[in-house]
Amino acid sequence: MILYPTLELYNGKCVTLTRGRLDDPVVWHIDPFETARAYAAAGAEWMHLTDINALKGEGDNADLIAHIIRGVGIPVQLGGGFRSRESVTRWIEKGAGRIVLSTMAAYDPDAVRALAKWHPDQIILAVDVFQGSVMTEGWQKKSAFSPDSFIAAFDAAPLAGIIVTDVDADIDASDGSLGLIAGLASKTRHPVVARGTIRSVDDVARLKYVSNIAGALVGRSLLSRDVDLSEALAVARAAREPVADFQ
Template sequence: MILYPAIDLKDGQAVRLVHGDMDQTTVFNDDPAAQAREFVDAGCEWLHLVDLNGAFAGEPVNAAPVEAILKACPVPAQLGGGIRDLKTIETWIDKGLARVILGTVAVENPDLVREAAKEFPGHVAVGLDARNGFVATKGWATETDIQVTDLAKSFEDAGISAIIYTDILRDGAMKGPNITATEALARAVSIPVIASGGVSSMADLEALKATNVISGAISGRALYDGAIDLGAALAALA
């Protein structure tokens, strides 16, 4: 199971939110590229990046820090937030991004996801953000009546590389991931599922790994706060 250190970008800084609330922000680093290098130096295999402003704006806002991270770090990175058209996808891949994460468009324009996955094989993931099992879009501000599992199953034949499943009510709250829901989703589809939201201890990582069906886990606040030692976690998961 791969551990993805998370760098959430707001106004050019590395931050963490609580429950996705832009008004509940903690700044962890004014230099996101330096933060990324710290994670790489500790041995991470991937980076997980989120353009929080972009998720609300519907277009990239924190492009400069993302590009700085891509230039500074030799490991692959995935990015979500404000990526809603083929041109933006192509631009990011050309700049060295390994994987784009499509969230809002997966609900509003699923044909775009299919087209992107076909045009850029291996480079497209879908981000499914849920509140009580139902998908939320536009930076989690808009709730839908679409169940996560139903949407995930609709992309079974699309060729996407992964699903990033976030339980919004767990995100940034340090209360542990929703292992039951994440495992159920991973067993319902053949697409690799990455857990996100609430991963806050080694016990959480070990429990996710023990399911034998969850391919990765994203953690942010716990790494910044020191609740999870990245080097030790990577060694344990290896």
């Protein structure tokens, strides 16, 4: 299982969002570039970056993101504010390993399917679920799609994977709903990456036993030091222990 240490960037700083509120980010007084390099030095195979400015439509962190992509030494998965094929292609040409799409997938699914064909294994679908519906615009707007139908619409596309977030659990600051994530993971052929489920190393161990979960994003728990990345990576990479079959 792959762990993706995650940084959310706003006005050049690392932030986390409280209860999903884009207008009230918590600022962490750390250097984003050096933090990303430290994650790579700890053994991470991938980084995940979210550009909160681009997500809000208030500029971007393009220079900082490009600096991280060039200097971190591991592939970077990038999300936040993608609305056109051109912006996706531009960042792939700049070296982004994968691009995460959500709102664009809801408004222009044909474009996302085409991008997945042009860039196989580089397009990730984000499915953010709140009260049974897929959210768009950075969790701000409820769409008409159920998560099942949304995922099914991209089943034939050569996606690199699907990120699933249980927004209800994230907003309530409770454990992510493995039931919801596991249920959706069982309905797709694409590997699923869980978001919002890792608050301790024990959560990493638990997630490994969920079928078709290929990875997890870890952000706030690393910044708050509730999770040690080296320890979490060791758990994620360890072979799964045998599980008894129950009749």
